[in-house]
Amino acid sequence: MKEPGGAAASAAVEASEAAFETTARRVILGHERSLRLDCGIGLRDFPLAYQTYGRLNAERSNAILVCHALTGDQYAASLHPRTGKSGWWDIMIGPGKPLDTERYFIVCSNVLGGCMGSAGPSEIDPATGELWSLSFPVITIADMVRAQAMLLDHLGIDQLFAVIGGSMGGMQVLEWASLFPERVFAAIPVATAAHHSAQNIAFHEVGRQAIMADPDWMGGEYWRHGRRPHRGLAVARMAAHITYLSEGKLHQKFGRRLQDRTVVTYGFDADFQVESYLRHQGISFVERFDANAYLYITRAMDYFDMAARHGGVLANAFRDTPVRFCVLSFTSDWLYPTAQSRRIVHALNAVAANVSFAEIVSDAGHDAFLVDEPEFHRVLRGFLTGAAQHRGLPMGGRK
Amino acid sequence: MNVTTSAVRTAMRIDLQLIADMIEPASRVLDVGCGDGALLDYLVNLKGVDGRGIELGSDGVNACVSAGLSVIQGDAETDLFDYPDGAFDYVVLSQTLQAMRAPKTTLEQLMRIGRRAIVSIPNFAYWPHRWRLLVDGQMPMSTALPYRWFETPNIHLCSIRDFVALCDALDIAIECGHVLDRRGASRPLGRWLMRANLFGQQAVVLLRQNGERAGAGT
Numbered sequence: 001m002k003e004p005g006g007a008a009a010s011a012a013v014e015a016s017e018a019a020f021e022t023t024a025r026r027v028i029l030g031h032e033r034s035l036r037l038d039c040g041i042g043l044r045d046f047p048l049a050y051q052t053y054g055r056l057n058a059e060r061s062n063a064i065l066v067c068h069a070l071t072g073d074q075y076a077a078s079l080h081p082r083t084g085k086s087g088w089w090d091i092m093i094g095p096g097k098p099l100d101t102e103r104y105f106i107v108c109s110n111v112l113g114g115c116m117g118s119a120g121p122s123e124i125d126p127a128t129g130e131l132w133s134l135s136f137p138v139i140t141i142a143d144m145v146r147a148q149a150m151l152l153d154h155l156g157i158d159q160l161f162a163v164i165g166g167s168m169g170g171m172q173v174l175e176w177a178s179l180f181p182e183r184v185f186a187a188i189p190v191a192t193a194a195h196h197s198a199q200n201i202a203f204h205e206v207g208r209q210a211i212m213a214d215p216d217w218m219g220g221e222y223w224r225h226g227r228r229p230h231r232g233l234a235v236a237r238m239a240a241h242i243t244y245l246s247e248g249k250l251h252q253k254f255g256r257r258l259q260d261r262t263v264v265t266y267g268f269d270a271d272f273q274v275e276s277y278l279r280h281q282g283i284s285f286v287e288r289f290d291a292n293a294y295l296y297i298t299r300a301m302d303y304f305d306m307a308a309r310h311g312g313v314l315a316n317a318f319r320d321t322p323v324r325f326c327v328l329s330f331t332s333d334w335l336y337p338t339a340q341s342r343r344i345v346h347a348l349n350a351v352a353a354n355v356s357f358a359e360i361v362s363d364a365g366h367d368a369f370l371v372d373e374p375e376f377h378r379v380l381r382g383f384l385t386g387a388a389q390h391r392g393l394p395m396g397g398r399k
Numbered sequence: 400m401n402v403t404t405s406a407v408r409t410a411m412r413i414d415l416q417l418i419a420d421m422i423e424p425a426s427r428v429l430d431v432g433c434g435d436g437a438l439l440d441y442l443v444n445l446k447g448v449d450g451r452g453i454e455l456g457s458d459g460v461n462a463c464v465s466a467g468l469s470v471i472q473g474d475a476e477t478d479l480f481d482y483p484d485g486a487f488d489y490v491v492l493s494q495t496l497q498a499m500r501a502p503k504t505t506l507e508q509l510m511r512i513g514r515r516a517i518v519s520i521p522n523f524a525y526w527p528h529r530w531r532l533l534v535d536g537q538m539p540m541s542t543a544l545p546y547r548w549f550e551t552p553n554i555h556l557c558s559i560r561d562f563v564a565l566c567d568a569l570d571i572a573i574e575c576g577h578v579l580d581r582r583g584a585s586r587p588l589g590r591w592l593m594r595a596n597l598f599g600q601q602a603v604v605l606l607r608q609n610g611e612r613a614g615a616g617t
Contacts, residue, residue: 326464327471345471349481354449356464357471359457379464386467 023052024078026117029150036146041137045126048151049117050074050109053093054101056157062393063157064099065148066108067165067172070297071237071289073116076108077101082288091372098381103393104161111172112147113139113296119147121292122223133292134220141168141304145175149183161391162384164188166369167336168297171304174344177325178306178317186324186387188380191333191369193340194314194347195305200335203243204298207236211291220292233291234282241281246332246365250274307347314347321348324390325355326383328376330368356383411437413583414519417603418491421517421575422446426488429453429513431475432495436463443468451487453478476500479508487513494519494601498552503565510571510608519603524558524596527581542581543600559588559596566606576604 026049029035034042051074056063066076066089077093079086093099093106110118113136117123121136152160163176163184170192177187193200211217214232218225242250254274258264261271270276310316325348329341338359348355360376362368368376411419415438422428424446430439433452436459442448452470454460463470471478475492476499490513496502497520509516521543522528528539538548546553557565559578566573576588578599588595588602595602 324469342473345473346478346481349471349478350483352483352486354451354469355471356469357473358460358464359472360461361457375461379461382465382467389467 025050027151027154029147029154035150037137037143038140039137043119046119047117047123048109048147050107050151051076051078053077053106054104056105060157061161061391062103063105063107063160065160065163066106067163067169068108068111069167069169070301073114074108074110080288088370098377098384107155109148109151111144111297113293113300115290115293121296122290131223133223136296138299139296140300141171142175142179144300145172145179149180159183159185161393162186162188162387164190166190167192167366168301171301174306177321177323181321181323184323185391186326188326189344190328191330191336191366193336194307194344196302201302203240204302206239208295208298210235211295217291229291230286233286233289233294236294237285238278238282241278243335244365244367246334246363248332248363249365314343315350318348318351318353321351321353324387325353327355327357328379329359330362331359332363333366333368335366411441414493414579414601414603417577417585418493418517418519421605422448422489424448428489428491429487430491432492433463433470434459436466436468436470438491439463439468440466475505479505479512482512484511485514489513489515489517491517494521496520497556499555502555506565507569510606516606517603518606519601520557520562521601522559522596522599523556524560525600526597541600559599559602560592563592570609572607572609574605574607576602578602
C-alpha cells in the first residue's frame with residue numbers, strides 16, 4: 001500500500017519542533033501508478049496541495065484527515081494566502097481544541113478538482129502544458145478520496161486515527177470508510193448525506209447555470225481570454241449561501257432591516273441588509289474561488305450516491321466494517337437535514353457497526369459545523385478521546 | 400459533566416447492578432434506552448464489553464457520546480428493526496417496556512437481535528399499588544411508579560405475572576430473574592410467582608428465545 005518515496009517526505013514533515021507546527025506542501029502524485037478516475041480516465045503526475053498541523057508520532061498512529069467542504073480548502077487552521085483570513089476551522093484545530101494539535105497530526109488537502117493548488121480546471125495539464133479548463137475530467141467524491149489515499153501513501157501513513165469532515169467533507173468521510181475501511185480507525189461524517197437529493201442537485205444547478213450564463217465564462221475558456229465570470233460565480237455563491245443558513249438565523253441577523261437608510265428607495269439598490277450581506281458574500285467569494293472549479297466540485301457532489309454503487313442498499317457499503325463511526329447533524333440544517341444522517345445511522349446499524357449519533361441543537365443552519373457550537377465541540381471531543389483510548393493513543397500531550 | 404468512568408461514578412442503581420451481573424465479560428451488548436450511560440459505562444470499562452446504546456433524549460445521548468460511549472439518538476420503537484438477527488449477545492431494556500407503544504413487538508425485536516435479552520419492569524401488582532387502588536380508589540404511585548396518572552409516560556403497565564404470561568405466549572424462557580422490594584433488596588424470582596407478584600416492586604429477568612435458536616448460543 002505504501003509507495004516508495006513516502007519516508008523522505010514524512011521525515012520533512014516531522015522536521016520542525018514547533019508546538020503548533022504547520023507546513024504547506026504540494027506533491028506530484030500518480031507518477032508510477034496513475035489515479036484511475038470513476039469516469040475511466042487515468043490521471044498521471046497530478047499535484048495535490050495540502051497543509052499539516054501538529055506532529056506525526058513515531059508510531060504514525062495519530063493522524064487525522066480533515067476533509068473540506070465545497071468551497072473550503074487546505075487552509076483549515078492557517079491564514080488563507082488569498083484572503084488573509086484565518087482558517088475555516090480555526091475554531092476546531094489547534095492546541096487544546098477538539099482536534100488537538102498537541103495530540104493529533106492533522107492533514108488537510110485541497111480536493112481534486114479544487115483551485116488552491118491541487119489538480120483541477122484552473123491548473124496546468126502536465127500532458128499539454130496548458131490550463132485544464134473544461135478538458136479536466138469530471139471527478140467524483142470517490143476520486144477525491146483515492147487521491148487523498150495516495151497522499152497518505154506519500155506521507156507514510158498506513159492508517160488514519162480519524163477522518164472528519166462536514167458537508168461535502170462528510171461525503172468524503174463516508175467514502176473513506178467504504179473504500180479503505182482498514183485505513184480508518186474512526187470516521188466522523190458531520191452535517192452530510194449518503195446521496196445528493198433532488199433538492200441538493202437543484203440548488204447546484206442554479207449555481208452552475210448562473211456561472212455559465214455569464215458572458216465572461218466564455219465556454220469555460222475565460223482564463224485564455226483574460227476574463228473571469230465574476231458575476232455568475234457571485235450569484236452562484238449568493239444562492240448557495242442562503243442554503244447554508246437557517247430561516248431563523250437569517251431573520252435574527254437581518255430581519256427586514258434596511259441598509260444605511262431609513263426608507264426604501266423604490267429602486268433596485270441593496271435596500272435590505274440581507275441583500276447587502278449576500279452581495280458581499282458573492283463579491284468576496286470570487287476573489288478566492290475559480291468558477292470552473294465550482295462547476296466540477298458541485299458536479300462531484302451531485303453524482304454522489306453511495307447506495308447506488310452497492311446494489312441500492314447503503315448498508316452494503318459498510319458490511320463488516322471495523323470503523324468506529326460518529327455521525328453528527330444539526331437541528332436547523334435543512335440542506336443536509338437530520339433525516340439524512342439518520343439514514344446513514346440505520347445503514348450502519350444494519351451491519352451492526354460501532355456507531356454514535358447525535359443531533360446537536362443549533363439555530364445556525366448547515367453552517368453550524370463551522371461556527372462555535374459548544375455542544376458539538378464537547379460531543380466531538382468526547383468521541384475522539386474515547387476512540388483514542390480504544391486505539392491506544394497516549395492520553396494528553398503527544399509523548 | 401464529568402468524563403464518566405465507573406471509577407468516579409457513584410453507586411449504580413440497584414437494578415442496573417443486577418443487570419450488569421447477568422452479563423458475561425467481553426460480550427456484545429445493546430442497551431436500549433441507555434439514559435446517561437451509567438450501565439454501559441460500567442460494562443465497557445469494568446467488564447470489557449463491546450457496548451452500544453440507543454437513547455431517545457438528546458441530553459442523555461450527548462452525555463454518552465461525550466463520555467466516549469457508542470450511543471445513537473434514536474427511537475427503540477422504530478430503530479430496533481434495523482439491526483441484523485443475533486447482532487448482540489445481550490440486549491438490555493431497563494424500565495422502558497411499560498412506556499412503549501408496542502411492548503410485545505419490542506420484546507420480539509429484542510429476542511431477534513439479541514441471543515439473550517435482559518428486561519426490567521415495575522410491578523403494577525406490588526401490594527402497595529393494590530392497596531392504593533383498592534382502599535384509596537386512586538391510581539397507584541410509588542418510587543417505582545412516581546408519576547401522576549395525567550403525566551405518566553407509562554402507558555402499558557403490567558404485573559410480573561402478566562409479563563411472565565407474555566413470555567410464555569412468545570415462547571420465551573426466563574433463564575433467571577430477580578425481584579426487588581422497596582428497600583432494594585433482591586430475591587430470586589423462583590417458582591413462587593404469586594408471592595413475587597405481591598411483594599416485588601420491580602423484576603429483572605434474563606430471557607432466551609425457545610425453539611430452533613435455543614441452545615445455539617451457549
